Amino acid sequence: MRSRAVWSAVLAGVVLALPFLGVDDYYLHLLIMAGLFFLLAAGMNLLLTAGQLNLGHTAFFGIGAYASALLSLHFSLSPLWTLPTAAAFTGFVGYLLGRLTLKLRGAYFVLVTVGFAEVIRLVATNWMDLTQGPMGLAGVPPFNLGTERWTLVSKRDYYYLMAVTAGGTLFLTSRLLGSRVGRALAAIQSNESLAESSGISAYTHTMLAMVVSCTLAGAAGGFYAHYITFLSPELFGFQNTVTMAVMVVAGGQGMVLGPAVGSLVFTFVPELLRMATFYRMLLYGVILLLVVMYMPRGLVFYLKALLRGRAGAPVSSEDAGAGFAPEALVHGDSAALAVRGVTVRFGGLAAVDDLSLGLGRGEILALIGPNGAGKSTAFNVITGFQAADAGRVEFDGADITGLPPYRIAERGLVRMFQRTSVFPEAPALANVLTACHRLARTRLWELIFLTHAYREEERRHRERALGLLHFVGLGRKVGEAAKNLSCGEQRLLGLAIALAPDPSVLLLDEPAAGLNAVETGELMHLIETIRGRGLSVLLVEHDMKLVMGLCDRVVVLNYGVRIAEGTPAEIQRHPEVVRAYLGSGEILADA
Amino acid sequence: MLAELVQHIVNGLIVGGGYALMGIGLTLIFGIMRVVNFAHGEFFMMGAFFLFTLFSLWGVNFFLASVLSVIGVGLVGAVVERVILRRLRLQPIEIPMLATVALSVIIQNAAILLWDPSPKTIRHVFSPLPLTLGPIHVVSIRIFAGLVAVALILGSHLLIQKTRIGRAMRATFQDTDMARLTGVDVDKVYMFTFAFGAALAGASGALLGAVFWVYPAMGDLAALKSFAVVIMGGLGNFLGAIVGGLLLGVSESLGAGYISSGYKDAIGFVLIILLLLWRPQGLFGKKVIHR
Numbered sequence: 073m074r075s076r077a078v079w080s081a082v083l084a085g086v087v088l089a090l091p092f093l094g095v096d097d098y099y100l101h102l103l104i105m106a107g108l109f110f111l112l113a114a115g116m117n118l119l120l121t122a123g124q125l126n127l128g129h130t131a132f133f134g135i136g137a138y139a140s141a142l143l144s145l146h147f148s149l150s151p152l153w154t155l156p157t158a159a160a161f162t163g164f165v166g167y168l169l170g171r172l173t174l175k176l177r178g179a180y181f182v183l184v185t186v187g188f189a190e191v192i193r194l195v196a197t198n199w200m201d202l203t204q205g206p207m208g209l210a211g212v213p214p215f216n217l218g219t220e221r222w223t224l225v226s227k228r229d230y231y232y233l234m235a236v237t238a239g240g241t242l243f244l245t246s247r248l249l250g251s252r253v254g255r256a257l258a259a260i261q262s263n264e265s266l267a268e269s270s271g272i273s274a275y276t277h278t279m280l281a282m283v284v285s286c287t288l289a290g291a292a293g294g295f296y297a298h299y300i301t302f303l304s305p306e307l308f309g310f311q312n313t314v315t316m317a318v319m320v321v322a323g324g325q326g327m328v329l330g331p332a333v334g335s336l337v338f339t340f341v342p343e344l345l346r347m348a349t350f351y352r353m354l355l356y357g358v359i360l361l362l363v364v365m366y367m368p369r370g371l372v373f374y375l376k377a378l379l380r381g382r383a384g385a386p387v388s389s390e391d392a393g394a395g396f397a398p399e400a401l402v403h404g405d406s407a408a409l410a411v412r413g414v415t416v417r418f419g420g421l422a423a424v425d426d427l428s429l430g431l432g433r434g435e436i437l438a439l440i441g442p443n444g445a446g447k448s449t450a451f452n453v454i455t456g457f458q459a460a461d462a463g464r465v466e467f468d469g470a471d472i473t474g475l476p477p478y479r480i481a482e483r484g485l486v487r488m489f490q491r492t493s494v495f496p497e498a499p500a501l502a503n504v505l506t507a508c509h510r511l512a513r514t515r516l517w518e519l520i521f522l523t524h525a526y527r528e529e530e531r532r533h534r535e536r537a538l539g540l541l542h543f544v545g546l547g548r549k550v551g552e553a554a555k556n557l558s559c560g561e562q563r564l565l566g567l568a569i570a571l572a573p574d575p576s577v578l579l580l581d582e583p584a585a586g587l588n589a590v591e592t593g594e595l596m597h598l599i600e601t602i603r604g605r606g607l608s609v610l611l612v613e614h615d616m617k618l619v620m621g622l623c624d625r626v627v628v629l630n631y632g633v634r635i636a637e638g639t640p641a642e643i644q645r646h647p648e649v650v651r652a653y654l655g656s657g658e659i660l661a662d663a
Numbered sequence: 664m665l666a667e668l669v670q671h672i673v674n675g676l677i678v679g680g681g682y683a684l685m686g687i688g689l690t691l692i693f694g695i696m697r698v699v700n701f702a703h704g705e706f707f708m709m710g711a712f713f714l715f716t717l718f719s720l721w722g723v724n725f726f727l728a729s730v731l732s733v734i735g736v737g738l739v740g741a742v743v744e745r746v747i748l749r750r751l752r753l754q755p756i757e758i759p760m761l762a763t764v765a766l767s768v769i770i771q772n773a774a775i776l777l778w779d780p781s782p783k784t785i786r787h788v789f790s791p792l793p794l795t796l797g798p799i800h801v802v803s804i805r806i807f808a809g810l811v812a813v814a815l816i817l818g819s820h821l822l823i824q825k826t827r828i829g830r831a832m833r834a835t836f837q838d839t840d841m842a843r844l845t846g847v848d849v850d851k852v853y854m855f856t857f858a859f860g861a862a863l864a865g866a867s868g869a870l871l872g873a874v875f876w877v878y879p880a881m882g883d884l885a886a887l888k889s890f891a892v893v894i895m896g897g898l899g900n901f902l903g904a905i906v907g908g909l910l911l912g913v914s915e916s917l918g919a920g921y922i923s924s925g926y927k928d929a930i931g932f933v934l935i936i937l938l939l940l941w942r943p944q945g946l947f948g949k950k951v952i953h954r
Contacts, residue, residue, distance in 0.1 A: 125757050172939060178756055179699045179898055183890045184939065187932035190887050198925035310883065314764050321761055350776060357768030364765055365750060368758045 087235050091228045100227040104299065106339035107234035111292035113319040113331035114245045115285025121249065121326045122278045123261030124174070127182050128189030130312035132286045134196065136162040136293025137303050138203060141212040144298070151215045155294035162290025163283045170282040174275060186310070193308035208304035215298040230299050237295065241288060244520065246328040248284070251519040251530075255506040257281060258326065262495040269455060269489070271481035271510030271573050280516075322363045324370025333372050408433050408608065409454070409485065409577050414463030416449050416632075423449040425632040427463070431577065436599065436609045438619045440643075441629035442652060447612040448490065450629070451581055454610075455487045456480045467577070482510050486575035490582050493566030496555035500546055500565055503554050504537035507572035511536075540568040544598060560591040567598065578602065580611040584618050596622050620644070628652065666798030671920045672913055677805045677874075679912020680812030684867035685885060686892035686904035687819055688860030694899025695836050695856045697756060698748060701763040703864050703889055704882025705770035709736050710865030711872025711881060712778060715785050725788045733866045740861025744854045752853075767882075774879035782878040808870040815866055816905060819859075823901065828855055836899070864889075884928060891931035895938060910934075 091100060116129050140158035144151050173184050196203045203209060215233065216223040224230055248254055259267040260274045268274060297303055315338065323334020341359060345352045367374060409431040416424040424446040431437050439447050452458035454465050456477040464473045467485050495503050511533065518526040541547055544564040549557060554565055563583060570578055583599070584592045596618055603609055613619050619626060620640040628636040628643060630652040636643060643649055685707060692700050713732035717723040723731070743766060751759040789807060793800040823829040828851075834842040835852045843849050872881070892911055896903020911931045919927040 120757070123755075125760075172936065176939070179693060179697075180894065182699060182757075182760070183894050183898075184935065186887065187891055187894070187935055191929045191932045191936075194926060194929040198923070310887075314768070317757075317761060317764070321757065325757075353772040354769060354776065357765050357772060360765035360768065361747070361762060364758060364762045365747065368751070368754050 084239065087239075088232075091231055097227045100231045102339055102343060104227070104230055104234045106335050107238040108292050108296055109316060109319055109339060110238050110332055110335040111241050111288045111295075112316045113323065113335050114241050115288040116316050117320045117325055117327075117331045118245060118248065118257070118281045118285045119278065120320060121254065121261065122257040122274075122281055123178070124278055124281075125182050125317065126185045126282075126285070127310075127313050127317065128185030128187070128192075129285070129289055129316055130308055130310070131185075131189035131192040132162050132166060132289035133293045133296070133312065134192065134303075134305075134307040135165055136290030137297040137307055138196065138209070138293070139290070140294035141209055141297040141303055142202070144213050145209075145211070150218050151213060151294070151298045152218050155215070155291065155298065158294040159287050159290035162293065163287030166282050166286025166289075167279070169286075170279050174278050174282060186313075189308055189310070189313065193305055196305040196308055203303075203305070206305060208302055210302050212297050212301040212303065214301060215295075224298075234295065237291065242328070242332060244284070245331075247520045247522070248281075249326075249328050251526075252506075252509055252512055252533075253277065253280065253516075253519065255502065256509055258498065259495050259506045262497055263492060265457065265477070266489060266493060266495065266569070267506070268477040269457075269481050269487050270507040270569065271478050271486075272506075273476070273478045318360055318363075320370075322360075322367065322370055324372030327370065327372050330370050330372045333375075334370070337371065408468065409610065410466040411450070411454060412464045412466065414450065414453055414460045414465065416446075416453060416458060417461050422632045424453065424460075424629075427629070427632070427634055429627050429634070429637075431608050431610050432624075434603060434606055434608055435625065436603055436611070436623045438623040438626045439610065439612045439629060440614075440616075440619055440626060444631075445629040446632040447629055448581060449632075451487060451579055451612060454480075455485065455579060481573060481575075484574070484576040485579070486570050486573050486577070487579035488566045488570040488581060488583060490585065492562075493569065494554040494557075494562050497553060499551050499553055500541060500557070500568075501534075501537055501550045503565060504540050504568050504572045505533055507569040508533040508536060510573045537568075537572065540571055541565075543571075544568045545594065559586040560588070563587060563591075563595070564598075567595075571602070575607065577608045577610065580609065580613075582612055582614065584613060584615040587615075592618055667920070668917075670799050671916045673799055673801060674805075675913030675916030676909060677801070677809040677812075677912070678871070678916065679909035680809050680816070681867045681871045681908075682888055682892050682911050683905045683908025684812055684815055684863045684870075685889035686896065686908045687816065687901060688863035688867075689889045690893045690896065690899055690901065690904040691832075691856055692860040693893065695832055696748070696752075696853055698763065698857075699756070699760045700857075700860070701760060701886065702743070702767040702770060703763075703860075704884075704886025705767045705774075706736050706740060706861040706864035706882070707868035707871075707885045707889075708774060708877075708879060708882035709739065709770065710868030711785075711877040712774060712879075713865070714869040714872060715778075715783055715877050718787075719783070719785055729866075729869050732869050733862050736865025736868075737858040737862030741854050741858035743861070744857035748857065749850070749853070767886075771879050771882065778879065780879055782876040784876060785873045787873045804874055808874055811866070811870055815863065819863065820901070822859075828852070832856060888928075888931055891935055894935050895931075 090103070112129060112133055116126055119126050136158045139161050140151060140154045143149055143154035143157060169188060173181055176184060197205055199205070214223055214225070215230070224233060249257075256267065256272045256277045259270070259272060260277060264274055293307075319334035319338045320331050321334075322338060323332065324330030342352065342356055345355050348355050411427055411429045414424055414427045415422060427446070427450055429437070429439070439450060441447055449458060453460045456472070456475050456479070460473060464471055466472065467480070467483060472480055472483065472485070495506060498506070512529060514523070514526045514529050538550065541550055544567050546561060546564055546568065549561060554562060557565060563586065567580075567583065570580070580599075584595055587595060592615060599609060599622060611623075623640055626638065626640055626643045627634060628646070628649050635648045635652060636646045638646065685703065688706075689700055689703050692698055710732050713735045714728055717728035717731055718725050747762055747766065748759055751762055787804050789802070789804040791802065793802045794806060823832060831842065831847045831852050832855070834845070834847050835849055839849060842852075868882070868885070871885075888911060892907040893904055895910065896905070896907035911934070914934060915927050915930050918930040
């Protein structure tokens with residue numbers, strides 16, 4: 073932490089001193105352009121952290137540029153006012169486009185943003201009255217600090233203005249990416265369903281990233297307009313977006329310094345290629361291709377790996393979080409869950425048919441049935457991942473039918489998924505920390521300005537995460553990436569993730585799948601402890617030893633219909649249950 | 664009035680056939696390989712330039728030159744898949760996407776060096792006089808382009824539905840791992856798919872290049888439009904690409920005729936935005952449920 077502050081101060085000193093170290097105007101101009109592209113790339117990176125690549129980003133750059141230029145030309149306002157206004161307006165346009173497109177994922181989002189930029193380009197080219205079309209907008213006033221007397225003239229003036237702006241952007245993006253917002257964005261990319269079921273709204277967070285990134289692009293556009301003082305529709309060209317995307321990806325996506333390094337390198341590389349004259353763009357393409365092919369995770373990633381390799385990776389095998397008692401971490405006020413007459417049809421087939429069940433406070437209830445009986449569908453309805461065609465789900469007396477998953481999780485109803493219930497790329501600790509999201513009470517500005525309350529909250533959540541990892545027996549695997557854990561360990565990590573939001577009701581979808589007998593025993597003990605702390609548990613499970621040994625009651629589904637309910641002992645003798653399982657024979661053989 | 668309307672629709676359908684060809688290529692590549700091919704416009708451009716070179720510069724027979732151009736573009740596609748995309752198969756979606764962006768920069772600038780940036784025409788073998796059917800006039804090269812587009816679309820459909828490689832493609836589309844387990848050579852399917860998609864784009868470029876102009880940047884707009892086509896039809900959807908292509912061609916033609924020719928190229932994207940408000944998964948796409 074301390075060394076980071078020192079490095080930042082040194083870097084800031086170098087940046088501020090550069091114009092006095094004999095750097096001439098040509099290089100100052102390049103540095104200004106690199107700064108400009110940094111604003112654009114940093115914004116793009118923010119959204120890409122959530123897995124959304126905006127390949128129409130240059131449209132926002134252009135919108136900001138034209139907005140600030142037109143405002144200052146037509147109303148003779150100082151760029152000091154028009155630039156922020158233009159940035160805010162661009163952010164608003166980003167909000168509108170986000171409303172329309174953020175529900176799209178992956179390639180769809182990419183292609184729609186490409187199309188958006190093309191529409192804006194055509195408007196800028198054809199709306200002659202406003203933009204003067206392809207002739208371009210000339211005579212945009214240079215930047216001033218409120219009055220014309222304080223007009224920025226030299227490259228050095230603009231260099232300092234850009235240094236401050238870029239510094240601010242670096243600060244803002246590093247705070248966002250280094251806080252729970254960044255964790256949430258990464259979680260959305262890594263496992264969106266799990267993020268939602270941990271109480272993270274994918275929409276809200278991607279929208280935040282979209283608006284911030286578009287506002288930054290608008291600011292960059294405004295800066296460009298008053299710096300260059302001439303605008304043309306070429307600003308909206310696809311080539312610009314490509315340059316930004318290259319800077320992000322080649323620099324290192326998802327990392328704070330990625331766009332900074334990327335924008336510096338890829339502003340200077342084309343300049344170095346000038347001596348290649350005719351072959352310049354061709355060479356540029358080849359360099360691009362080589363970087364993408366051989367450094368897909370970006371320069372910063374490989375630099376970091378290099379540095380870490382030399383310093384030796386920090387290895388810690390101590391059992392972290394050992395000092396925490398589970399009482400402090402797990403305490404349900406045990407709300408009750410009631411499912412009333414829920415029906416789900418896929419086509420003509422009823423996957424779940426008029427299902428009703430009640431989960432009492434502090435109870436462990438198992439939902440069992442042969443494959444395809446509708447157990448997972450029932451789980452999906454309860455947790456908001458699947459709409460019901462009929463029926464209601466009540467949680468703690470309130471109707472939660474049709475609420476989005478993250479809202480249901482916010483209320484304290486949290487699930488664990490069947491297969492991947494982890495964020496594979498992230499370390500175990502970050503996995504659990506991410507899922508503490510719903511417990512956060514601090515505001516956005518608090519995390520940006522690192523207030524005392526925010527730092528305290530982060531510390532508490534960190535301790536909580538460590539404690540939970542210790543509780544499930546992963547205290548020695550804190551720094552291990554989730555994907556490197558064994559199958560059993562991943563299930564345990566999934567359980568810790570599900571406990572992180574401090575739920576009162578826990579839904580476990582086949583928690584023992586893939587576990588050996590010893591691990592299953594440990595898991596049963598954990599679930600028993602959790603219930604002892606007052607949580608209610610609803611689980612789907614095929615392992616009959618676990619079901620019969622752990623549960624208070626069992627509900628049996630077959631072809632979507634509830635065929636039996638009772639204590640484990642009653643269920644084992646129930647004639648219809650025996651008939652449903654006949655052939656598989658698993659229920660009696662295993663128990 | 665009516666005649667004018669029909670004339671616009673006919674013109675739109677012919678251009679739309681070219682869009683559909685591009686769209687099918689793009690949608691197959693995406694559906695099977697999960698690659699958004701930003702070099703698609705360059706394959707389109709190469710189709711036109713290969714035809715220009717073979718026919719206009721070297722004097723090869725027009726029809727033979729057309730066939731050779733399409734095969735040539737397909738071969739380039741196969742090489743690209745083998746040398747570049749195959750190595751990036753396990754990367755997140757934006758990495759192969761950016762590789763195709765880089766590729767498009769390379770190919771387009773290579774074309775500028777090889778053939779200078781000025782627009783060229785292909786003096787094809789068809790009569791410049793229009794064929795007249797009542798009040799509708801269509802020049803014969805356009806009829807040729809339209810017919811060839813229809814034939815290629817039908818041919819692609821048959822290839823996918825009736826042949827061995829087509830069956831392997833469908834299997835890979837549904838579930839790559841299962842396909843591999845049942846003995847499908849997925850590497851071969853990927854290579855063939857990319858080559859085939861590229862060849863369709865090349866065919867589209869050769870046809871529309873013979874009707875309009877040939878120049879190195881001609882693929883930019885064509886690529887954007889083929890994106891519009893596949894989003895409209897649903898990514899990975901064959902029928903969607905055909906309907907999307909024809910729809911785009913006709914609405915552009917009508918838009919240019921009745922609204923404004925300046926905004927003609929924006930129509931597709933405005934259509935997309937309207938469509939997304941109503942059906943985010945495209946006309947024929949299946950609704951994606953959370954994983």
